[in-house]
Amino acid sequence: MEKDESIDTAFSEKIISATGSHSHRGNRSIHQLLQDREHRGKQGRNTREGFTPRDKTNITQRFVPRNNGRVFDDYVHHRIFCGSISPDGQVFMAACQDRRIMFYDLKTEKKLKTVYAADNGWSILDTDFSPDQQWLLYSGWSRYASICNIWGEHQVHDHLEVGDDPDGNFCLFSVKFSPDSNEFVGGSNDRYVYVYDLNRKTLREKFRAHDDDINTVSFFEDSNNHLLLSAGDDALCKLWDRRIPKGKAAGIFVGHTAGVTHIDPKGDGRYFISNGKDHGIKLWDVRKMTSSTLTKKYSRTEDHDYRYVTRGVLG
Numbered sequence: 001m002e003k004d005e006s007i008d009t010a011f012s013e014k015i016i017s018a019t020g021s022h023s024h025r026g027n028r029s030i031h032q033l034l035q036d037r038e039h040r041g042k043q044g045r046n047t048r049e050g051f052t053p054r055d056k057t058n059i060t061q062r063f064v065p066r067n068n069g070r071v072f073d074d075y076v077h078h079r080i081f082c083g084s085i086s087p088d089g090q091v092f093m094a095a096c097q098d099r100r101i102m103f104y105d106l107k108t109e110k111k112l113k114t115v116y117a118a119d120n121g122w123s124i125l126d127t128d129f130s131p132d133q134q135w136l137l138y139s140g141w142s143r144y145a146s147i148c149n150i151w152g153e154h155q156v157h158d159h160l161e162v163g164d165d166p167d168g169n170f171c172l173f174s175v176k177f178s179p180d181s182n183e184f185v186g187g188s189n190d191r192y193v194y195v196y197d198l199n200r201k202t203l204r205e206k207f208r209a210h211d212d213d214i215n216t217v218s219f220f221e222d223s224n225n226h227l228l229l230s231a232g233d234d235a236l237c238k239l240w241d242r243r244i245p246k247g248k249a250a251g252i253f254v255g256h257t258a259g260v261t262h263i264d265p266k267g268d269g270r271y272f273i274s275n276g277k278d279h280g281i282k283l284w285d286v287r288k289m290t291s292s293t294l295t296k297k298y299s300r301t302e303d304h305d306y307r308y309v310t311r312g313v314l315g
Contacts, residue, residue, distance in 0.1 A: 187214030251289030
């Protein structure tokens, strides 16, 4: 029986198309691939699907890690909900459900220290390095936010009261330092944004920002504390200007169909990205904001929450 070479050829083409391994395209830069996509549009070809499957694989393979990563000599028996690397890339931080906050030196891969969180309730929920990378801000299922020092043998640990619910129903899902480290902003499950003055150790302001849990907040620009970003389970991202009366957002960004879990501004006063429970990542330009009158037309259309989907349901 003779071998059908056409079957082998077709099969090989499928593999090449799926892996992006054509030599003449595999060496092309992402900028060149973007130009190709725009060129197809100018020729009148269908570009609704964007990149070809081969180009998509080609691009994604450049960013997926191809090694096993680093394993620290420290076994953890509890869930880790927070992990981040300091802006200078020197320190890795992991926060566990058992109240431990562990700091590791990424150069030596040795543990620097362990800090035990106070009054974090069910778990530590969010953390943030200070701009000078000397302090860590964290929050848990508690009316407090806390700050601890990263370096030095002497431990400094401040617990700052933000909420006024003593029954344990209040939490800050998200906390972020201001660019000058004089303030921090927090987003809570009571739908309010809180701004705390770290010098005076007092709450500076709070305002109702969303119609559901606020999952993520941030200062928008690296140069000042005037503009804030917030997003939550109402599927909206909002920009706030602290120089104008509260109650009305400076801008609203509509596009997610389920709750927004994280926002990350570029720091240039123009762009930020958001991630949502609708499995989408979106890039926003604040020069193209939506007016508040249009948000009633575009509301959340999905109640899907991946945090409560079991493995069996996913298959």
